[in-house]
Amino acid sequence: MILSVIFQFVMAYIATICFGVILNIPHQAFNSVGLIGGVSWAFYWVLSHNFGIGIAFGNLAAALLISVLSMYAARYKKMPVIIFNIPSLVSFVPGGQAYKMVRNFAIGNPDLAWSYFMQVVVIAGAIAMGFALGELYHQVGIYNHLRVLKRR
């Protein structure tokens, strides 16, 4: 169990960095991006395999984790948040489902196509919701508190 979690972590780490190369992120950010992507994928994997949590809540939780971690990373590395949260998403984005949806439409399987379409909408919505919650966390949390203190 622990071994397979570590395996998933390593795989997602590699995938995230590779996607970062394709999106041309600055090379100073590689390690942090990989860690964020790996940790959040391993988290999602544990949630869905050990607790049987479905795609909607699993993606929401993972996106929330990505969002929170990447804001800390952004403050630590002094780079915009978008550098950390977009590459980390690579293992979550509904690309495979989007492709299957179009394929099933094209070969005349509208029922299956609609079910994939629903999955795409649910996953994209859950990720966006998770990001929104992460931003909320940061605005409500310690950060704002410190800023108020600094202004005095």
Add this chain to the structure above:
Amino acid sequence: MTNQEKQIDVINACLLAGRILVENGSEISRAADTMQRIAKNAGMKSVQLFVTVTGIMLSVNNHPNAQVAGIDHRTIDLDKVARVNELSREFAVGKIELSQMVDRLSEIDNNTPTFPFWIKFLAAGLLSAVLLIVFTHEYVDAPAGFVIGAVWYAVFYFFNRMFKVQFISEFFASIVIGIMAALAVKFGVGTYLDNLIIGGVMPLVPGVPITNAVRDTVAGNLISGPARAVEACLSAVAIGSGIVCVLHFL
């Protein structure tokens, strides 16, 4: 420098910064925020912005003309976003002057280094192979997935330079991927056709644009969000139909 000239400089810097940000995959709210900041740090209290994915409008109060910047292509190049952010931060603490701003911005726009092609090529292949393993828990197809993903990226890159129309390059690249996956299965290099295709298209499938579309919509950009969704759907359709063309003949 007269007030008029300064205003023109501020407007140019804001428009250029916003255009670079939107062109290279930033969310709309970030672009608007950065432009607002640049204007504020240059001493301009009230600037009106209207940012969409296809164009930016900007006007300064008490100034008769509004300025427009059109955006005709969008890619994702996060290094440029990082550099514009860095520049805006340097400007905020007064490290660089307003007059240098436009030059530095156009330097970012034209001369930001990217990774050499062979590294991107290997990265695309590795990404395909790794995601294939993660999603399907099968190892047999990983080598074939590596080759397919890498070749797909190369074909896409080449066509994108030739045609400058993303959908056409995606369509042709998907035809190539379909043929390669079918051949791999036929000659016994790969086992599962569907898995190979999914792993192969993963590097450029529009998952991130779809997610960005939803994020923009949720953030209240009701013009840009749906526009991005349409763009993402077009890519998905281009990729899917390219592959279906091949599957039709199997």
